[in-house]
Amino acid sequence: MRVVILGSGVIGVTSAWYLAQAGHEVVVIDRQPEPAMETSFANAGQISPGYSAPWAAPGVPLKAIKWLMQDLAPLRVAPMRDPAMLSWLVRMLANCNHQAYARNKARMLRVAEYSRDCLIELRRETGIEYDNRAQGLIQLFRSEQQLESAANDIRILESCGVSYESLDVDGILGHEPALKHVRDKLVGGLRLPGDETGDCFQFTQALAERCRALGVEFRFSTEIKRLQAEQGKITAVETDAGHVQGDAYLVALGSYSPALLAPLGIKLPIYPVKGFSLTIPITDATRAPESTVMDETYKVAVSRLGDRIRVGGTAELTGFDLSTPESRRANVEFVVNDLFAGSGDASAAELWTGLRPMTPDGTPILGRTRYDGLYLNTGHGTLGWTMSLGSARYVSAIISGTTPMIDTEGLSISRYNR
Template sequence: MKVVVLGAGVVGVTSAWYLARAGHQVTVLERQAAAGLETSFANGGQISVSHAEPWANPHAPLRALAWMRREDAPLLFRLRWDACLLDWSLRFLRECTARRTRANMRDIVALALYSRCQLQALRAETSLDYDHLERGILHIYTDRREFTVASAAAAVMRGFGCDRQTVSVDECLAIEPALAAVRQRLVGGDYTIDDESGDAHRFTQQLAARCAANGVVFRYAAKIDRLLAAGGRIAGALVGGELHQADAYVVALGSYTPLLLRPLGLRLPIYPAKGYSATVALGAQSIAPSVSLTDDGHKIVFSRLGQRLRIAGTAEFNGYNTELNSIRCDALMRRTRELFPDLRPAAEAEFWCGLRPATPSNVPLIGRSPISNLYLNTGHGTLGWTMACGSGAALADIVSGRKPEPPFRFL
């Protein structure tokens, strides 16, 4: 079939790769000048099956209220009239029960495990070089109550197949010696040895080049004006007066997916969660982590990307605002200095922010929409890089009329 993929972020490009591998004729439409220039550009860098606990959990409502007036809060809801955010927030609260949290965690782990395996197979086939490391992910805790809650979540994940093991302070330091300066502040951690890290931007651009070499057509600087529907099907994608027609259409536009589909009567429970990152160049004397870390209490991750350290995290619900907030940028670096006082950067940090497409449950929307030839691959929240290969492979199966492998609630 002829398939048009809308979006060339990591999810769109992996979708194109697996669709082409399945024998389809694929065209990718992307408004930017190249692949991976928006949410995939400077994310946290983690392939983190271990990060499967949804934001919506029994502890979330009280935490969100406590953080409401803090400009540097890990999770910040901007108080303003926004009907879409109000609807999303009510759905979020419904997902905060223990039963729903467990069901959502099961789905997230299932897709993330499958995706990590698909990434490893793709890497073995293509030898892509994206500063990847296979040293696991270590979650660290400086608050005993947070550690207790996390230990319970880790036990649930182990039941679903994610090998997230609770570890002592001594074991944390053995895994990542760069934490030695804050030994007295740590209360414990948990470690997932099979998790990975790597530069999603480099991966996306290199895979896009491989796709193009294998016949996938990329149309960059192609802003999609609208989708035309007729007879219960999509008749084409209109781009600057030019109509792109295909047998099937895959929407992988992240946070912008609801805006494109709303005129078609499709209202998706996706809201942009703005995340921040800082990229720090490291010098010869830098004492920096080489194992990817998650500071759960502050919702910040650290990933070593060659001679750079990527520091990323937090979530700000502020519509489609993409302006950098200096207070939130400073919060990233303040926590970094607390944990790694001997970091000794080689240059000033480079800050970035991007809009992550969050569903209330953190479970992405993948599969066929109510419009027969329109498919979705979106809503991955903070786990777009983690789930990209699995989502793309499963989506290609669905478009091809096959049943996807992972036990996940596909549309």
Template sequence: MKVLVLGAGVIGTTSAYFLAKQGHDVTVIDRQESVAMEASHANAGCLSYGFTSPLASPGLPFNILKWALSGRSPLVVNPNMSIETIKFMYRLYKNCNSKSYEVNKSRMLRIANYSQKALLQIEADFDINYVQRKQGSLQLFWDSKEIDKAKKDISILEKFNIKSELLDPEGCLKIEPGLRYVKNQIAGGIQFTDDFTGNCYLFSNEIYKKCLEMGVNFEFKTEINAIETHNNAVSAVLTSKGEFKADCYSVSLGSHSNNILSQIGIQTPIYPVKGYSITLPVLADKDAPQSTIMDERNKIAITRLGDTIRVAGIAHLTDFNKELRAKSLESLKQGIDRLFPNSYEQTNDLNFWTGFRPSTPDSTPIIGPTPYSNLYLNTGHGTLGWTMSAGSGKLLANLISGSEPEISLEGIDMSRYSFANRTPQNYG
């Protein structure tokens, strides 16, 4: 079967790998010059199979107020809010309750758990190096209230056999010796022992090379202009390089998915939540992080990637504004200095980066069929595209191949949104 994948981020590239592995003739289209050039390019680097949580939580509205009063907020909203920003915030607020939080977290963990197995399958398939480490991750707490709140999540984790261990400050230092400078300030942490770390950009490029060996065709520097439909099916995709036809189509365009899908009436509630990162050279291994540390209070992730340290965070609601915000850079620098003050070489080249996380209000991606018989979605992964990429790609390939999904699609495909009940004839 000929399959056309729209988007060459980590989601689209991994989808192409599993589709090709199942025998399909695959073409991938992307407007960039190579794979993983947008949200996948310089993300936090953590494969958070255990530390997987929705942005919308029961305490988020109060935290937003608290952060605003403190003048140091990990969630930033552009005061000139667009209609799309307002809609996303309202939908996010509707998910800020205990019931929705548990449902959404369970769905996310289902995908994450499956994705870990799929990634290990890729590693068994061929020799792949993406400076991976498999030393777990540490969610760090500054007071007992944060620990008590985190304990409520453990029962959900246990349902999915996610291994976690509550640690006191001494226990945190055993796995992350570089935290000794803040030993007397932290209250403890939770270690997610099965979490990994790795460079998403390197991974995507390794998958890309393997895809080429398997016969996958990549069309870069190709603008996607429109999707044409006929008789309740997609008939072609119109691009700057002409018309592309296939038997089946998949959309993995991240935050840009709405731009193309809205033309055929599919209004996915995906919003571009802007994130930032800096990447620093390691100065001394004994002072540097060994894996991923999530600073729970300040919502900043610090990850060891080979001989560099990636510091990532901030949720900036500002539509597609690409400006590199000075205050965000300051927050990230404060984040690394707070925990690992002597870990990196002082340099003016911080590799300051920003990207748009394709976020749904329930933080669960949209994977599966659409009302069009040959069109599938694999998008909306938010901050967890790297974590969920392998499982999402394999799930999509199984669906397109007509194989029985290895996990339930309940709450994962677009049917959880009311617009999914329409037929293509109703779409404008």
């Protein structure tokens, strides 16, 4: 079977890998000159199945108001007339209850845990390197209220069989000794030992080379214009370099997926949530993180990537604006300076922004559509790196007509039609 994949971020490239492994002829199309040049380029570096959770949670509407009013606000909503944003917000708020949160988190954990297992297997088979560290992730709590609020997440982790450790301050320092300088600012933490850290860009670039060795064809610097359909079947992709035909078509365009599919009458409830990251060269490794910590107060992650620190976080609902104002730098820079002062040269840091394709319930949209030959692998939000391999292997199985290795419940676009 000839499969045409639209998008060469980590989702598109991992999909190409598994489809090629299954014996398919694969063509990948992207407007960028090489793989992983957009959202996959400089994300926070977390491979965090244990931290997988929907934004839509009980109490989030009130928390969001508080976040908007913080000096270093982790959330910003632009005052703009955008029906797509308003529709997405309404659907997200409808999921802010205990029942929906438990259901959505369980779905996300199912994909993320499977994805982590797939990554371990791929790493063992290929020896691929990407500044990876498998030393877990620690959620840092600065208040007793945060510590108490973690109880609900712990119950869901237990129900899904996910390992965790509740840590006091001494326990945190045992894993992240550089935090000894700020122990008075911490009250406790939740460690997820199965979580990892790694450079998504390095990984995607390296895997793309392995895909080429399997015969995958990459067509870069190619603008995707539209999908052509006849009698309920996709017949071709129209690009600025001509038409590309296949037996199956997989959309892995992240935040840009809805615009491509809207003319076909497929409405994807995905909205771009803008995030920022800093990449800082390490100058004193003894003051740097060992793996990844997530500051729950500021919603910023600090990860160790080889001789660099990656600091990622904040969320902006500003449409497709990709500007990187220096004012937003303060949000992510504050956390690394507050927790790991003296660890790196912030003056040499690289500021980056990307658009995370968020669904209102947090779960990605995977698998078939109502069009024959058209499949989806999109909507991973902040967890594209975390869920990439599991999502790709899952969708590859569906395209190949085999049974996926995880439960299919609630993962397709049909969940929005109920």
